Amino acid sequence: xxxxxxxxxxxxxxxxxxxxxxxxxxxxxxxxxxxxxxxxxxxxxxxxxxxxxxxxxxxxxxxxxxxxxxxxxxxxxxxxxxxxxxxxxxxxxxxxxxxxxxxxxxxxxxxxxxxxxxxxxxxxxxxxxxxxxxxxxxxxxxxxxxxxxxxxxxxxxxxxxxxxxxxxxxxxxxxxxxxxxxxxxxxxxxxxxxxxxxxxxxxxxxxxxxxxxxxxxxxxxxxxxxxxxxxxxxxxxxxxxxxxxxxxxxxxxxxxxxxxxxxxxxxxxxxxxxxxxxxxxxxxxxxxxxxxxxxxxxxxxxxxxxxxxxxxxxxxxxxxxxxxxxxxxxxxxxxxxxxxxxxxxxxxxxxxxxxxxxxxxxxxxxxxxxxxxxxxxxxxxxxxxxxxxxxxxxxxxxxxxxxxxxxxxxxxxxxxxxxxxxxxxxxxxxxxxxxxxxxxxxxx
Numbered sequence: 001x002x003x004x005x006x007x008x009x010x011x012x013x014x015x016x017x018x019x020x021x022x023x024x025x026x027x028x029x030x031x032x033x034x035x036x037x038x039x040x041x042x043x044x045x046x047x048x049x050x051x052x053x054x055x056x057x058x059x060x061x062x063x064x065x066x067x068x069x070x071x072x073x074x075x076x077x078x079x080x081x082x083x084x085x086x087x088x089x090x091x092x093x094x095x096x097x098x099x100x101x102x103x104x105x106x107x108x109x110x111x112x113x114x115x116x117x118x119x120x121x122x123x124x125x126x127x128x129x130x131x132x133x134x135x136x137x138x139x140x141x142x143x144x145x146x147x148x149x150x151x152x153x154x155x156x157x158x159x160x161x162x163x164x165x166x167x168x169x170x171x172x173x174x175x176x177x178x179x180x181x182x183x184x185x186x187x188x189x190x191x192x193x194x195x196x197x198x199x200x201x202x203x204x205x206x207x208x209x210x211x212x213x214x215x216x217x218x219x220x221x222x223x224x225x226x227x228x229x230x231x232x233x234x235x236x237x238x239x240x241x242x243x244x245x246x247x248x249x250x251x252x253x254x255x256x257x258x259x260x261x262x263x264x265x266x267x268x269x270x271x272x273x274x275x276x277x278x279x280x281x282x283x284x285x286x287x288x289x290x291x292x293x294x295x296x297x298x299x300x301x302x303x304x305x306x307x308x309x310x311x312x313x314x315x316x317x318x319x320x321x322x323x324x325x326x327x328x329x330x331x332x333x334x335x336x337x338x339x340x341x342x343x344x345x346x347x348x349x350x351x352x353x354x355x356x357x358x359x360x361x362x363x364x365x366x367x368x369x370x371x372x373x374x375x376x377x378x379x380x381x382x383x384x385x386x387x388x389x390x391x392x393x394x395x396x397x398x399x400x401x402x403x404x405x406x407x408x409x410x411x412x413x414x415x416x417x418x419x420x421x422x423x424x425x426x427x428x429x430x431x432x433x434x435x436x437x438x439x440x441x442x443x444x
Contacts, residue, residue: 037238043090051079052102100224109242123230130221155196166205189392216393248376259437284434293423300441315431320420359407363396
């Protein structure tokens with residue numbers, strides 16, 4: 001007589017019952033933030049979320065409180081019409097129309113996790129970062145959208161300019177329609193990393209400012225879940241603020257190949273010191289007066305370092321300096337290092353603020369960390385082109401050969417120098433520099 005496998009049946013029954021228990025407990029199991037993160041959605045309410053459409057964040061600052069409150073009430077009413085909760089499953093549901101679901105607070109540098117699912121073919125959505133579009137979500141099999149690149153998949157910065165890194169995903173990582181997908185998004189300055197279903201689809205690319213292509217993306221802003229015509233669901237939305245030290249390390253590691261240290265953290269070996277009151281302490285150069293510059297000269301190069309400003313602090317970077325005279329005229333230029341937002345500096349020429357080629361070309365403002373914190377900066381000098389990236393934001397990108405209008409109309413005899421020393425220009429304030437690395441680009 002054939003024996004029944006009762007043991008196997010019992011095991012299967014236990015597994016089946018356990019599966020039902022897991023399904024029944026889904027709303028509880030989800031939406032619990034991992035260590036170090038906070039949950040933006042508790043599975044039961046939309047507390048902390050407001051309505052807001054595709055909207056230039058700069059307009060908000062032009063409104064008075066009454067107008068702002070009126071608009072927000074209007075958008076919240078629209079939110080309530082098109083966004084709902086599936087509390088049994090712990091999911092946020094968009095019907096595909098109306099305003100976007102928007103965080104109540106703004107974020108600077110952050111790491112974001114979220115799950116999303118498109119319910120029907122040809123679905124389309126996205127995640128706005130700091131109020132700007134967007135990490136794209138769409139159906140790779142939507143033939144009608146292939147002309148826009150949908151066949152390449154979700155998980156990239158679709159609104160970046162054509163040809164810019166990050167516009168297209170590095171790999172096709174979408175799960176089939178109706179299945180859950182996971183984004184892990186990290187944003188430091190204007191640079192974005194996206195891991196999509198555990199695959200890297202954007203690798204530290206600069207996200208273009210959709211609302212003003214001429215300047216970096218906003219230093220902080222809201223996160224928005226986009227609606228774009230199809231039902232989409234979200235869950236497990238977790239976020240954490242990235243602290244300064246970690247942000248600086250991420251930026252350093254993003255482009256670390258080929259850089260070598262030019263400061264040993266202990267003394268001025270390899271440097272010429274021309275000035276008083278300069279010292280080395282806590283593995284940093286604390287520079288107050290005169291010039292400190294490398295013994296070696298450089299042609300085309302990239303340099304990266306961290307700096308810390310005291311209140312109203314003023315210093316500068318000597319670029320291709322001759323070693324004699326004032327670096328801002330005898331060198332190729334001086335790149336300003338300044339506590340730009342201090343009240344003492346409200347009436348400067350735009351070409352005098354932080355990151356500017358002093359008296360030559362103005363840098364974008366608003367990207368310094370609060371006074372007293374360490375900032376990360378990378379400078380690239382190639383031929384007559386200078387690029388300054390501050391805390392992950394390109395604040396200056398100019399060709400000095402194109403400049404014809406100089407502050408004060410004074411001469412710049414060193415402007416066309418092909419090589420020279422790199423260093424710091426003291427102006428009486430104790431500005432600290434550390435982790436100074438350089439990469440020669442000659443012949444590349």
